[in-house]
Amino acid sequence: xxxxxxxxxxxxxxxxxxxxxxxxxxxxxxxxxxxxNGFWDYGPLGAILxxxxxxxxxxxxxxxxxxxxxxDSSIIMHPLAWKASGxxxxxHDVLVDCKVCKHRFRLDHLKDxxxxxxxxxxxxxxxxxxxxxxxxxxxxxxxxxxSAAYLRPETAQGIFVNFKNVYQSxxxxxxxxxxxxxxxxxxxxxPGNFIYRVREFEQAELEYFVPDDGRDVEVxxxxxxxxxxxxxxxxxxPERLRFYELTPEERPHYAKxxxxxEYLFPWGWGELESIAHRGTYxxxxxxxxxxxxxxxxDEAAKTHYTPLLIESSAGMDRTTLTFLVDAYDRExxxxxxxxxxxxxxxxxxxxxxxxxxxxxxxxxxxxxxxERARAIEQALRGEWRTQYDEGNIGQLYRRxxxxxxxxxxxxxxxxxxxxxxxxxxxxxxxxERVSGDRLGAHLKERLERNA
Ligand code: GAP
Numbered sequence: 001x002x003x004x005x006x007x008x009x010x011x012x013x014x015x016x017x018x019x020x021x022x023x024x025x026x027x028x029x030x031x032x033x034x035x036x037n038g039f040w041d042y043g044p045l046g047a048i049l050x051x052x053x054x055x056x057x058x059x060x061x062x063x064x065x066x067x068x069x070x071x072d073s074s075i076i077m078h079p080l081a082w083k084a085s086g087x088x089x090x091x092h093d094v095l096v097d098c099k100v101c102k103h104r105f106r107l108d109h110l111k112d113x114x115x116x117x118x119x120x121x122x123x124x125x126x127x128x129x130x131x132x133x134x135x136x137x138x139x140x141x142x143x144x145x146x147s148a149a150y151l152r153p154e155t156a157q158g159i160f161v162n163f164k165n166v167y168q169s170x171x172x173x174x175x176x177x178x179x180x181x182x183x184x185x186x187x188x189x190x191p192g193n194f195i196y197r198v199r200e201f202e203q204a205e206l207e208y209f210v211p212d213d214g215r216d217v218e219v220x221x222x223x224x225x226x227x228x229x230x231x232x233x234x235x236x237x238p239e240r241l242r243f244y245e246l247t248p249e250e251r252p253h254y255a256k257x258x259x260x261x262e263y264l265f266p267w268g269w270g271e272l273e274s275i276a277h278r279g280t281y282x283x284x285x286x287x288x289x290x291x292x293x294x295x296x297x298d299e300a301a302k303t304h305y306t307p308l309l310i311e312s313s314a315g316m317d318r319t320t321l322t323f324l325v326d327a328y329d330r331e332x333x334x335x336x337x338x339x340x341x342x343x344x345x346x347x348x349x350x351x352x353x354x355x356x357x358x359x360x361x362x363x364x365x366x367x368x369x370x371e372r373a374r375a376i377e378q379a380l381r382g383e384w385r386t387q388y389d390e391g392n393i394g395q396l397y398r399r400x401x402x403x404x405x406x407x408x409x410x411x412x413x414x415x416x417x418x419x420x421x422x423x424x425x426x427x428x429x430x431x432e433r434v435s436g437d438r439l440g441a442h443l444k445e446r447l448e449r450n451a
Contacts, residue, residue, distance in 0.1 A: 072182065179207075280309070376436075407424065
């Protein structure tokens with residue numbers, strides 16, 4: 001039996017990127033053509049990981065509440081929606097180009113605005129230019145300005161323009177929320193840090209509408225607490241997570257409160273989510289430009305009013321990266337003869353892990369073992385995300401550790417004799433012999449312990 005000794009060191013982005021590729025979590029988009037900057041593909045395990053992250057958000061934000069409804073709006077909206085929202089006029093980054101090495105930088109990312117960080121040249125930058133981050137496309141057969149449209153840079157506007165449709169059809173009155181998860185696009189000047197800053201990404205956004213009855217700031221803080229609890233529930237290390245309260249100077253003029261959720265990534269703190277009190281800004285802007293009344297009609301009081309808005313907006317790619325980075329561990333273990341080996345292990349929460357239980361046949365050339373192992377894996381499949389594999393058990397454990405599988409079940413000759421199996425825990429590396437009729441309950445107790 002292997003025993004674990006503690007040897008924790010934090011991971012580098014190179015290690016994360018290499019593991020993500022090796023094990024099929026994330027690949028560079030269009031890699032065979034040299035890739036395209038700011039775009040990534042999720043491989044077989046990454047697709048499940050990201051889906052689990054989104055499901056965990058959706059479960060907590062929509063399904064477990066009776067005051068939030070789900071939504072799914074189109075990526076391309078009427079261009080005037082982006083005029084009203086302020087994105088056409090103000091969704092800019094300021095960039096400069098180095099005239100020597102030709103590299104481009106965001107002015108606000110430069111430590112020294114007079115020296116190029118790539119080639120070291122002094123005073124080599126062009127004049128700063130504002131650069132709109134929205135991606136343009138054309139709708140219909142004409143590719144001229146009359147058919148120009150934008151790929152949405154946030155999902156929220158689809159919710160705002162539908163506020164009245166939703167509250168009327170779903171028979172809701174404030175306080176209530178509308179949530180959606182979907183793709184957003186931003187023509188980032190400097191995409192980077194793997195899937196952290198990308199040009200195509202997914203957002204999970206909650207827009208919570210409240211009456212102006214003096215409880216709005218309290219509700220804002222309730223959502224901050226709810227989001228804190230969500231990260232804690234899924235095991236994100238509290239010492240690497242912080243909730244930064246924006247000062248009045250840092251907040252937009254209409255906002256009464258704002259909190260950025262930040263994670264300590266290998267390169268430093270980075271924003272994961274923003275929680276904002278947006279007042280009536282968004283509904284007012286759409287009412288003004290569209291000329292349509294989006295106010296809520298309070299039947300009891302027979303009055304119209306514009307609700308205040310609390311927003312929580314989390315990037316699902318950044319959250320997926322957070323789960324990968326936070327789960328990553330390297331550990332030294334020794335076998336009974338004292339021989340030391342190192343392993344890489346992703347300590348995912350059981351609900352986030354792409355595979356929850358792997359089932360192995362001790363040998364691949366013994367049909368009776370293979371058949372039994374496959375049957376057990378199929379039986380567990382109804383309840384858990386499982387995977388069948390066969391061969392060298394030590395190597396199979398290493399592989400499952402690297403993809404974060406909490407439990408491995410091995411079928412051997414004893415199984416054929418008495419039905420018992422070996423269950424090995426990812427975290428403790430302890431192995432237990434479990435009778436066949438207890439296997440389902442054994443896994444359930446462990447996989448649901450923290451769930
Ligand atoms: N509706 C509010 C909104 O979009 P934001 O702070 O611009 O606010 C919210 O974005 C979240 O979306 C960010 O905290 C981040 O997680 C994610 N996000 C924004 N730009 C991103 C990018 N280029 N790549 C990956 N995620 C991004």
